[in-house]
Amino acid sequence: MARFKHYDYNQTKMIPLRFADQIQSGTFEYTLNHVVDNDLDLSIFEQRYRNDINGAPAYDPAILLKIVLFAYSRGITSSRGIAQACRENVLFMALSADSQPHHSTIADFVTRMDEGIAPLFTHVLMVCNQMGLIGREMFAIDGCKLPSNASKEWSETHAELTRKQRKIDRAVERMLVAHRSQDQRVEPKIRERQEAQIEKLEQASAKIKKHLATEPERIGRGKRAKAIKNNITDPDSASMKTSKGVIQGYNGIAAVDSKHQVIVHAHAYGEGPEQHALVPMLLGIKRQLYQISEKNEGILQSTKITADSGFHSEDNMKRLSRMGIDSYIADNQFRKRDPRFIDSITYQEEQEKRQAERGYKHSKRFALSDFDYDPVAGTCRCPAGNSMWCRMEDGRINGRKATGFQGYRKYCRVCPLKAQCLRDPNQKEGRQVAFFDRSEHKESSYIDRMKEKIDSPMGRHIYSQRLGTVEPVFGTWKPTRGSNALP
Template sequence: MARFKHYVYNQQTMVVINYLEQLQLGTFEFALHYLISEKLDLSAFHKPYKNDAEGRPAYDPAILLKIILFAYSKGITSSREIQWCCETNIIFKALSCDSVPHFTTIAHFVSSQSQAIATLFEQVLLVCDEQGLLGHELFAIDGCKMRSNAAKAWSGTFKELEQKRQKLKRLISYHLTEHQKKDSWESEEELDRAIRQVKTILTLDKAANKIDKFLKHNEPRLGKGKRSNEVKSNITDNQSAKMTTSKGTIQGYNGVASVDKKHQIIIDAQAFGEGQEHHTLQPVLETIQERYKRLGISKNLYEEG
């Protein structure tokens, strides 16, 4: 019977590794590392940092960008999972030079640097144009619906929200009346019941005040159809909208991406608080034209293409 050398995959080994050698020429991770380290201007990411004289050193934005963009290319969007990859995956270790940013650091970087990330996107687009990767002849536009961090329960027209506020006030009044009926407690159980009732009143009062504040400081949202009927607002995130998907109704955004036909390079990506996509076509096309003109790629894209 044949004999083979013994091997075990589930083992830990101390290995001497040169991180740069793990980024093989011709791979996406090599291109990502080279562009961010050598070609792209990251000065916009440096502005928020104020630790030159005091405070501890921060993670270099170049490191964070490399691991985040590489994770996105693999379909990984969770900050916790990106942190885990930095702990266990050799390519992530190579891109981060074996540093492991906490998931809160990664999440804060993504959420707080939106303008700088948009500027970086345009720099990458210029590189793609210089390399002849853009055809400028045909764009494909498509969207997908994404959940937002907002509850559907806080959605409604102004009339519906007013009805909800009145209902909360009636509930508050009811609990107050019940609480006042029992101004003395004969047992510990009655005392616990009274405490729970007070907590319920405070919770309802907080919800009613939240609706009241929203109605005072906001105007009804109008749809973009011919009749411009009122659409549901959302107290938590009023830019999002209720949308019907194949998996049910969600509170979220319609993410619309545009790609150039030649090499499927993304040239624009936006999020709209509208379920219907036909209203998004014009602003997307206008944004692409304005971007191409500002970057010097094309003065009038739709006439030249």
């Protein structure tokens, strides 16, 4: 018969533990402990306490800050999870000096942390600066989409919400009438279920009414700005497209220094498009650098800024040029022009394949060359042979002289080629096209100048550093913070 080593669950073993010895030099917890104790000014947290004479002693904010930041670095983001770790994990015990704060204390600290977190972020940057970790040679700006704790189904414009609320009210009315008429006949269980359903709908209607009364309509950007969807649960968040579909959330944008990948400025925007965020991000970098360094003049003008095509627009290129910033912002054709991707068919095929995998439909609409434009007669025929009406004669698009045409609705609606021509075969408007006047001297736009700059060997070299600067930051941050961020 086999024999096994003896064991006894009822035995006693004493394990001596010195918490200070658990925080080993060279580890993240050691740095965190040292920085919080020696470099950060936590007086902003202390101002909240009013227990100088009366009341029980509070948990030291330094302890709470250490365990919260350490928990985030380990992907633990819930207060209950942090409280549990403080009871079970020796590193958390060491950092909290075994004080074991209750989860409600941690939740309260985190909820009110936003008041003090911005100055703390600047203090951390100061420490990084003193240690020579911020090189100021190049800052890479990029964003990632973060889902919020709100359902996208509750995102509508005010007009849509009003319709929804009326529909719910009508449904409640119908259910109440039916409920009263059958009141005595239906089983108590069914009656209870109906009542619960009515109550739920009434709550939804009240929620919409409150939102309509208290939240102003959100208006999009641009010349033809119109009302955009607003979320009832989290009005600051927005519906945004990601590679994994539409989410309700925020666009977290960060500016990262290229020397040691230190984030110098970050902000969450409740908007998917990133173009509008470029200038505020630059001003944010400038503000942070002003606060941490002695040299205050021309900080942005003595560095390089890189960003991807999400931040590319004529307006942004113009502003960067006027601010005298050495910037490298790619446009969405940048890779196609790059000789390193000379096999453009393979590249395009790869792109299409990736888009197909993500569920995007690749648009193969008729190009301008498929339309028969006669500049002398001022007429245009579409690929189906139908004449188009001139919607803009000698107008201007991006400062260039252009003539625009549009298909007649009566032709487009029944056209057999509309799947190849229209963006959406069910759209009400006919196809629009615009032809630029080639005889006009075309002034080089800011976009053209940026293309020329970024296509140069030096431009490509500098832009190529962007990926290695900002992407690893998001790559590390997403899994370790337990975040569900999306590109």
